[in-house]
């Protein structure tokens with residue numbers, strides 16, 4: 063029973079992450095960067111307080127350095143770099159603060 067309650071709780075928190083992130087993206091598109099940043103900082107704060115992990119898609123869409131939602135073409139640039147035939151990585155750069163993220167991935171053939 064306790065376990066079920068905990069998973070329900072996590073579910074609710076995750077739903078909240080998604081709603082808040084959506085709001086942040088919307089306000090960024092409207093041009094309100096300050097508010098978008100505040101919302102993303104709130105998501106991070108919520109994760110710290112509740113110890114519920116932020117879904118990967120959202121986590122990778124928030125700049126660690128300045129909390130701006132990273133939208134390709136608007137607040138971030140995305141480049142693909144390959145190091146060898148098997149290994150490559152995605153380079154995401156935050157336009158706001160210039161922070162660079164590298165996410166490796168395997169090339170499937």
Ligand SMILES: [Zn+2]
Nearest residue numbers: 125128156159
């Ligand atoms: Zn940034």
